[in-house]
Amino acid sequence: MAHTVAAAPATAAAQRTEWWRSSVIYQIYPRSFADSSGSGVGDLGGITQRLESLKDLGVDAIWLSPFYRSPQKDAGYDVSDFRDVDPLFGTLADFDAMVARAHELGLRVIADIVPNHSSDQHEWFQAALAAGPGSQERERYIFRDGKGEHGELPPNNWESVFGGPMWTRVTEPDGTPGQWYLHIFDSSQPDFNWELEEVRAEFDDILRFWLDRGVDGFRVDVAHGLIKAEGLPDFVQDDDEASMGGGAATQSPYWAQDGVHEVWRRWRTVVDEYEGERILAAEAWVYPLDFMANWVRPDEMHQTFNFGYMEAHWDATELREVVDDSIATFGAVGAPSTWVLSNHDMIRHATRLALGKDTPQGHGIGPASPGLPDVEEGIRRARAASLFMLSLPGGAYLYQGEELGLPEAIDIPDDARQDPTWFRTEGERYGRDGCRVPLPWEADAPAFGFSPSGDAWLPQPAVYGTLARDAQAGVEGSTLEMYRAALRLRHEHGLGTGTGTVTWEEAPEGVLMHRVGDVRVIANVSGDPVPVEDDVLVSSAPLVDGALEADATVWVRVRG
Structure with missing residues (x-):
């Protein structure tokens, strides 16, 4: 007997007209996608050169992680100028050319925006340091007097996402x-004071700057941050919680505060x-x-990443x-679910x-982590999980390299690591470098085709040679x-459109x-072999004696 889970009635009609409800968006991590200059760091020119490969892949849009001017202390998420391109990646003219080429190919462009904080090199923060306590310049950020006899203790006990105190004394x-x-x-990365109208108006202008240049929207970094609880009360987050997790039950004073919704409505x-x-x-x-x-009520965001799905076993x-x-909950507010399995902050799902x-x-993983994965099992499950995800109604996000079956890079030398988490935890957490290693394009080229110089800002594992794009293109059964x-x-x-069900x-x-229309989707997660009698459209693994084995997904055309 079939059992249907349906979204709100309005959603099905909206799905037919609004591109983002069923789009597949491809995340580009610019420094690791393609390097056109030979610097060893990916750039906008490299993205432009490789856009046709994404059109060929079949995605609807691209999302670029930050490319703004930055000291690069946190791979560009520390922005010193929100209205300019960092020279590491090119120029505003390079950005405009990239957007123009993407639009020629029918690809929409989503820009990352980082509203929670700036770089400490941002002109506003430098002015705040120079102006001193009580100044309007310091009101743009969150400055407080310390505790203790001489203010030598932090204002509260909050711990940074990257480890160590969440406060620094000037x-x-x-x-x-x-x-x-x-x-x-x-x-x-000092936090802005989002209670201040000047900060809100500044970001209105930043959004318009990039919208005027043709971007089709924004992925909003730390969209559950920005607003802090009144009085900044002490709080200790559980060790086993995700470092950026905000729950409704045990509410953190710096995550998911109600006041943030005023910002998103604006x-x-x-x-x-x-x-x-x-x-x-x-x-x-959250x-x-x-x-x-x-976060996706009708007057707020259009989408939110479904991290509950991403973290499911x-x-x-x-x-x-x-x-x-997901379908019932997001549908209740008229939004699609947006499925995702990997991104630049998570261990790649192939691992x-x-x-x-x-x-x-x-947290990441590295050579000293307990219980390292079985590589073959990982890619088998990743292929099955991806095929199942892409069958679901709603939007979907792909992270660069997952279409090649890239695993997490585990054996990165300690002296090559660059994630602030690695340094702030003194090596206790490996951080996110393993999912950010530059992509392999050509098996026999320098840096596997990532850079003409053969340089790469993070070392690429040898296995990338077998997983390079040209080694898989046209090969039946490749990822x-x-x-x-x-x-x-x-x-x-x-x-993706379906009927929202x-x-x-x-x-x-x-x-x-x-089942969706004439397509039946079978995901054998852990069961006995399942006989497949209909015509196979695509499968994550070959059938064995006409049956789908565990850790495999197949789409079949239903007869009649």
Whole structure:
């Protein structure tokens, strides 16, 4: 007997007209995508040169992680000028050329925006240091007097996402020890004071600057941050929670405060001024799903990454529950679910799904981590998980390199690591370098085609030679060709659009089965082999004696 989980009635009609409801968006991490200059760091020119490969892959849009002017203390998430391109990546003219070429190819462009904080090299923060306590310049950030007899203790006990205190003390203009400033992340990333109208107006203008240059929307970094609880009360986050997690039950005073929704309603008004359905996509690490859905109410964000789905284990019961909950919960506020398996902050799912244990966001893995994964099991599960995800109604995000089956780079030498987490925790956490290693394009080229000089800002594992794009292109059964086929079929059969529903069919234990139109999707997560009698459209693994084995997904055309 089939069981249907449906979204709100309005969603199905909206899906037919609004591109973002069923789009597949490809995340580009610019410094690791393609290097056109030979510097060893990816750039905008490299992105422009490789855009046709993304059109060929079959995605609808690209999202670029930060490319703004920055000292690069946190790979560009420490912005010193929100209205310029960092010379590391090129120029504003290079950005304009990239957007123009993307639009020629029918690809939309989403820019990352980082509103929670700036770099300590931003002109506003430098002015705040020079102006001293009580000044309007310091009001733009969160400065406080310290505790203790001489203000030698931080204002509260908050711990940074990257480890260590969330406060740093400054030296005042007269040379004396002075106030402390708040930074949720690294000390080089002071938090803005979003209670101040000047800050809000500044970002209205920044949004319009990039919208005027043709961007189709923004992925909003730390969209559950910005607002801090009144009085900045002490708080200790549980060690086993994700470093950026905000829950409805045990509410952190610096995550998911109600006041943040005023900001997003204001931003929605700005993007709605522009033609072409410009969008806002939230990075909101909040739980449970019905709490996360507050970020995508009709007058706020268009999408939010479904981190509940991303962090689900490879378990049929858990996957079905999160799919049902997601469609019902997001549908209740008129939004699509937006599915995702990997990004620049998480262990790549070709490795993560074989770990058999929780892997909190931002912690990473390395050679000394316990329980390192089985490589073959990881890629087998990753292919199956990706094919299942791409069959679901709603939007989907792909992270660069997952279409090649790239695993997490585990054996990065300690002296090559660059993530602030590695340094601030004194090597206790490996951080995110392993998912940020530059891509392999050509198996026999210098740096596997990433850079003409052969340089790469993080070392590439030798296995990248076998996973390079040219080594997989046209090869039947390769991960690249599986993704290309799935994206083509998803469009042709309307899997992402569907009717905003998932119609589950009866299936053996450990197996998920649902149908969209004339396509039946069978995901054998952990069950016995499942006989497949219909015509195979695409499969994550070959059938064995006409049956789909565990850790595999298949799409078939239903006869009749």
